[in-house]
Amino acid sequence: MKTAKPPPRSSTRAKTRGALPEAALSRRIIAAARRHFFAHGFRAITTDDLAAELALSKKTLYTLFPSKEALLEAVVLEKFAGVDAEVARISGDRSLGCMEKLHELLTCLQREMEEIQPSFVRDMQRGAPEIFALIERRRAGIIREHFGALFEQSRRVGMIRQDVPTALLIAVILGAVNAVVNPAKLAELNLQPREGLLSILRIVLEGAMTEKGRAKL
Numbered sequence: 001m002k003t004a005k006p007p008p009r010s011s012t013r014a015k016t017r018g019a020l021p022e023a024a025l026s027r028r029i030i031a032a033a034r035r036h037f038f039a040h041g042f043r044a045i046t047t048d049d050l051a052a053e054l055a056l057s058k059k060t061l062y063t064l065f066p067s068k069e070a071l072l073e074a075v076v077l078e079k080f081a082g083v084d085a086e087v088a089r090i091s092g093d094r095s096l097g098c099m100e101k102l103h104e105l106l107t108c109l110q111r112e113m114e115e116i117q118p119s120f121v122r123d124m125q126r127g128a129p130e131i132f133a134l135i136e137r138r139r140a141g142i143i144r145e146h147f148g149a150l151f152e153q154s155r156r157v158g159m160i161r162q163d164v165p166t167a168l169l170i171a172v173i174l175g176a177v178n179a180v181v182n183p184a185k186l187a188e189l190n191l192q193p194r195e196g197l198l199s200i201l202r203i204v205l206e207g208a209m210t211e212k213g214r215a216k217l
Helices: 012-017 022-040 047-053 058-064 068-091 098-113 118-127 129-156 166-180 183-189 193-208 211-216
Strands: none
Touching: 022 047, 022 058, 022 068, 022 118, 047 058, 047 068, 068 098, 068 129, 098 129, 098 193, 118 129, 118 183, 129 166, 166 183, 166 193, 183 193
């Protein structure tokens, strides 16, 4: 008669992570890092601090995110994934008119930018320039794709002037955003990141719109 085999022993890795699947644990770590990074900056908390807060071993955290920069990139990508999804939803909503979409997009950007404090932008530019460049590229992509399509639609219904090409309008917005929404200029102007971005969009749009469009802005 064969003796029943004992159940397999849990590995050290599984014991450390408990019952949480790897994906769920990654999301938990990203959520904690996101709270700290956006509110207090990238340098204000260490991976040791995060591991202690989440009751994880440093080995477990580093298995999922080999460096603080890797965790930062995951936080930034998650943020932009959420923004992309919400902006795409608004852009694709056929029940909304041009000005309604514009108002919804501006409200969405304001809500998303409220999470980000100047200390985060400053730390990105100084301590993680590659991630800061990633932020600039993703930000530019959202403006080109979603606002560009909306500007074309708005031109067709007489909300934006015919003598202002969409490509030029996008280039002016991106140039102004890159010049203003950076740590030095934000500090000089005493602006929050969300205030800088939204002010640029409103100022440029008011100049590009027809009287009909400005009346509804």
